[in-house]
Amino acid sequence: VGTEQESRNRPEAFVAECLQAIRALDSGALKASIDRAVIALPPADFIENVATPLMHKIGDLWHGGQLHPGHEHMASSVMRNTLAEMTATLQPDNGGPRLVVATPSGQRHEMGAVLVAATAQLEGWDVTFLGPDLPASDIANAADQIDAIAVALSITVAAEEDTIGEELELLRQKL
Numbered sequence: 327v328g329t330e331q332e333s334r335n336r337p338e339a340f341v342a343e344c345l346q347a348i349r350a351l352d353s354g355a356l357k358a359s360i361d362r363a364v365i366a367l368p369p370a371d372f373i374e375n376v377a378t379p380l381m382h383k384i385g386d387l388w389h390g391g392q393l394h395p396g397h398e399h400m401a402s403s404v405m406r407n408t409l410a411e412m413t414a415t416l417q418p419d420n421g422g423p424r425l426v427v428a429t430p431s432g433q434r435h436e437m438g439a440v441l442v443a444a445t446a447q448l449e450g451w452d453v454t455f456l457g458p459d460l461p462a463s464d465i466a467n468a469a470d471q472i473d474a475i476a477v478a479l480s481i482t483v484a485a486e487e488d489t490i491g492e493e494l495e496l497l498r499q500k501l
Contacts (some may be wrong), residue, residue: 335366337375344380348393348401356404364412366474370448372412375442381437389462402437412501413444421452424474428456428465429481430493438480462493467499 340363347355384401387393387468427443436458443455454472456465468479469477479495481490 332479337363337367337371337379340366340376341383344376344401345383345387345498348384348397351397353400357400357408360404360408369412370445373409373445373448377409377444378441381405381441395430405437406440409440409444411501413447420494422450423452423476424472425453425476425478426456426465426469426472426474427453427478428460428468429458430465430479430490430497431459432489432493433479433481434458436480436484438482439478442455442478442480462497463473463500466497469501 329492344356344357344363347353347359360376364372369374381402384393385396388395388398404501425443425446427446429438429439439458443453448454454468454474456468465477465479468474479494479497
């Protein structure tokens, strides 16, 4: 039988606490909940069991009409800042393999890319994060310039989106 403190330090409890703050549009409470999770859990556990499920849940609630774009934007902003702070100390200087992370043109949702970049850094990759909505030629140029051995893309495909295939083909050709 776990103690009350152990129950509060479970990833599911952190996710629930964060969702409560998001529903209230309380960025201070959200930041405090996320900070407690970052302190209580190893970085990989935080990313895998709090950050990723929380962002998925926010997307599901937004698609279901239970959250509005403002909720998602506020939560993404707080999470992005937290992951940036957390991973700033994780950037390897050990000659790890180089990785470029971005979202291609038309893809403005960067949270998947942020989570991939943070996870890769934890695994020892030397990550160059380019951000959202970048043309394939710019992604390829960056990968070439830093001699990256891999490129990671985050893509959210909307039903009306038909240019993503062209961007991916162009990137493939340039790489």
